[in-house]
Amino acid sequence: MRALVLHGPDDLRLEEVPVPVPGPGEVVLRVTGALTCATDAKMMRQGGHPALPPNPAPFGHEACGVVASVGEGVTGVAEDDEVVVANSAPCGACPPCAAGRPSLCESIVYLSGAFAEYLRVPARIVQRNMLPLPPGLPPRRAAMVEPLACAVRGTERVQAGAGDEVVVLGGGVQGTLIAGLLAGRGCLVTLCDPHEARRERAIRFGAVRALDAPRDPAAVQAVKAAHGGGRGPAAVVEAVGRPEAWEAAVAIARPGGEVLLYGGCAAGTTVTLPTFPLHYQELAIRGSYHHTPDAVREALARLAANDAPYDELIGDEIALEQVADVLRAGSGEKRPVRTAP
Ligand SMILES: [Zn+2]
Ligand SMILES: [Zn+2]
Structure with a gap:
């Protein structure tokens, strides 16, 4: 063969x-x-x-x-x-x-x-x-x-629920699947990506809003300011896999919020995080890797039901x-x- x-x-x-x-x-x-x-x-x-x-x-x-x-x-x-x-x-x-x-x-x-x-x-x-x-x-x-099971596992690591604003950074396959799963849970999802076609696709997966990717500190602050009455969204999911996006995710989250660092970065890379929001604002930061047998079964059921495009x-x-x-x-x-x- x-x-x-x-x-x-x-x-x-x-x-x-x-x-x-x-x-x-x-x-x-x-x-x-x-x-x-x-x-x-x-x-x-x-x-x-x-x-x-x-x-x-x-x-x-x-x-x-x-x-x-x-x-x-x-x-x-x-x-x-x-x-x-x-x-x-x-x-x-x-x-x-x-x-x-x-x-x-x-x-x-x-x-x-x-x-x-x-x-x-x-x-x-x-x-x-x-x-x-x-x-x-x-x-x-x-x-x-497999990719959907990874996204299912990732969203299990997010506590935000119905009515909560969530920003997803990255509109690739994984960011899009995660946006769809969180929207299905009732979250109000904003997806950020530099490509217009991906932003439009995110809306079809259930995001309520799609913005350009924030590429400098002012743009990062603008994404934060657009949520939670200026305080920032309840949760941020990073699905880009680059250290600068990890840092942006932490900067966008609101006090008491949560951040899921989902995208795998290149081996050996590091990030610099401000201590203030982690301590004084009780920011919760989690990672997510791969999937579980339960997530595989949920993903297959969702694909069979075709509950997203x-x-x-x-x-x-x-x-x-x-x-x-x-x-x-x-x-x-x-x-x-x-x-x-
Ligand atoms: Zn794969
Ligand atoms: Zn084992």
Whole structure:
């Protein structure tokens, strides 16, 4: 079969490889839906990632498919079943898992290899995070279960509720999904992004207002002043992944408010935070990483219900040959990848 394989920084190759054979507890899927992700672009640029096996590494982690073969000891799944897989599964036994924090699992198992005709699903994911495809859910939308599960997990870390003003910084896929989830909860969401098309899309996802991205201290103060009668919004979600946006998020929040630092920044970066609002204004700052099995199930139910215009986040289909160029261009849109010959 043909498969995309990562060999090093900016070295993603289309190769002829053997069709995977499932080991004990494993399942092999014929991929029917696979999507590109901003994380793929980062992995390709870096030439490796903690969520990838050592190079040469099978590539692509957002997938759904049809069960093609089943390994020894697998129960409850049969050939020809249509399934969705999350891109990881926690162990359920380590201290963070035992404490109810599976997104911090110390021995998490990741999925990789969706950009190929066939995908081997690790036993742990078969057991914990492989789910039947809900009837009527198109495979390419189902493959969005991982990014939406991350957004679901992120919004679980936000306490703001109905009637509360929330500012979301960043209108990429993640910022848009988060805006939609918070709007669905009744929050009054303002999304900030430099691109007009993304601002308009945020309104269709339920944001009540969309503003340009604040790029200097005066613009940051203007976003704050536009909320809470000048005091600032109840919550700010940073979904850009840059230190300056993290700092802006803290500057926009109102006294007693909350900040979710959601976007992952480049390794080794740091931020400078003012001590005054953290101490005298009791600002609550949280992070959010990855997702949980519960968030995966909620995300899949939402995709099946199509409770937001999710398909707007998915662009035109591309061939395996185009993936590297599309990731390099980094449009921010998700692209379905045609994996069948
Ligand atoms: Zn992803
Ligand atoms: Zn664990």
